[in-house]
Amino acid sequence: MTPAIEVSGLVKIFGDVPVLDGVNLSAPAHQVTCLIGPSGSGKSTLLRCMAMLERQDAGSIQIDGQPLSIAGQHARKGDLRSRIGMVFQQFNLWPHMTALGNVAEALRTVRRQPRRKAEDRAMAELEKVGLAERAHLYPRQLSGGQQQRVAIARALALDPQLMLFDEPTSALDPELTGEVLNVMRRLATSGMSMVVVSHEIGFVASVAGHVAFLDRGKIVVSGSPEEVFAKPRHPRLTQFLETYI
Ligand code: ADP
Ligand code: MG
Numbered sequence: 122m123t124p125a126i127e128v129s130g131l132v133k134i135f136g137d138v139p140v141l142d143g144v145n146l147s148a149p150a151h152q153v154t155c156l157i158g159p160s161g162s163g164k165s166t167l168l169r170c171m172a173m174l175e176r177q178d179a180g181s182i183q184i185d186g187q188p189l190s191i192a193g194q195h196a197r198k199g200d201l202r203s204r205i206g207m208v209f210q211q212f213n214l215w216p217h218m219t220a221l222g223n224v225a226e227a228l229r230t231v232r233r234q235p236r237r238k239a240e241d242r243a244m245a246e247l248e249k250v251g252l253a254e255r256a257h258l259y260p261r262q263l264s265g266g267q268q269q270r271v272a273i274a275r276a277l278a279l280d281p282q283l284m285l286f287d288e289p290t291s292a293l294d295p296e297l298t299g300e301v302l303n304v305m306r307r308l309a310t311s312g313m314s315m316v317v318v319s320h321e322i323g324f325v326a327s328v329a330g331h332v333a334f335l336d337r338g339k340i341v342v343s344g345s346p347e348e349v350f351a352k353p354r355h356p357r358l359t360q361f362l363e364t365y366i
Contacts, residue, residue, distance in 0.1 A: 123186040125150040125283045125314030126171055131180035133166050140166050142338035143180070148283075150185070151312040152330035155319060155346075159361050163338045164318045168285050171316065172207045185282060203231060206276030210288040212268040214260040220247060220271045221256040227275050246274040250304050266297030270304055277308075284308065286317040322366050326350060334358050 124147045133141040140163045148154035156164050169175035171182060173189075182189045184201055214223050224243035228234045234242070247256050250270040260268050269289055276284060286305065290298040302324050309315060309328050319325055325332060326346045333343040334355070342355045349358070 122150050124148055127183040129181050132178045134178045140338050144340055146333055148316050150314045153309045153315045153317055153328045154331045155317050155325040155329040156333050156335055158335035162335045164335055165287050168287050172205050172285055173202050204282045206281030207285045208272050208276055208289050210291045212272040214268055214271055216260050219257050219259055223271055224275045224278050228278055231279055242278055246278045250274045264297055265293045266300045269301045273304055283314045288318050320365050
C-alpha cells in the first residue's frame with residue numbers, strides 16, 4: 122500500500138547546523154507511526170517539514186504517493202496542506218472563541234462554509250471527542266485535556282487524510298493525559314494515518330505500528346515496537362529511555 126507520508130534524505134539546516142541530517146521515514150497508511158527521541162533531536166522540525174510549515178533544504182516528501190518537490194512546494198501548498206491535520210503541544214486555540222467557535226472557524230476560513238453548516242459539523246466533531254456539553258465554553262473555562270481535545274476536533278473537522286501530533290500531552294498535568302491519549306487511540310482504531318511524537322512509551326508501545334528513534338537529526342533505530350524496544354538496544358536509545366521514561 123502507498124505510504125501515508127514518505128520522507129527521503131530530508132535535510133534541514135538552521136544557520137550552519139544540520140538539524141535534520143538525511144532523514145528517511147515511511148509512515149504506512151492507516152497506522153500510527155511514533156517518533157521518539159531526546160529534546161533537540163529534530164522531531165518538531167521533521168513534523169513541521171511534513172506539514173509544510175517549514176521548508177527543507179534537501180530531500181523529498183511524498184504524501185500519499187504524490188511528490189512534493191521543493192520547486193513545486195509553494196504552488197501546491199494550499200491543496201496538500203489542507204489534507205494534513207496538525208496538533209501541537211500548546212493547543213493554540215483562539216481565546217476569544219468558544220470551543221464550538223474554534224472548530225467552526227476553521228471550517229469557515231479554510232473551507233469557506235457558511236456559519237450554520239460549519240457549526241453543525243463542529244458540534245459533531247466535539248461530540249466525538251466527548252465535549253458536546255462544553256461546546257459553548259471558552260478555552261479558559263476548559264481543562265488542558267479538554268482544550269487539547271478541542272484542538273483535535275478542529276483538525277479532524279477539515280477531513281485530513283493524515284494527522285500529525287507533536288507531543289500532544291506534554292503540556293498537560295499527568296491526570297489529564299489519559300483522556301487525550303484515549304481520543305487518539307480511538308482515532309487510530311478508526312484507521313486514521315497518524316504520525317505522533319510522544320514520550321508516552323506505554324501509548325507508543327501499544328498503539329504504534331512503526332516506531333522511529335531520532336537522535337541528532339538522524340533516525341538511529343526504527344521498526345515495530347517489539348523490534349525497537351527489544352534488548353539488546355542501541356546504546357543511545359537505552360540512554361534516552363533511562364533519561365526520559
Ligand atoms: P525536538 O522537537 O526534537 O526537541 P526541534 O526540532 O524543536 O527538536 O529542534 C531541533 C534543533 O533545531 C534544536 O537544536 C533547536 O534549537 C533547533 N531549531 C529549531 N527550530 C529552529 C529555528 N526556527 N531556528 C533555529 N534553530 C532552530
Ligand atoms: Mg519538539
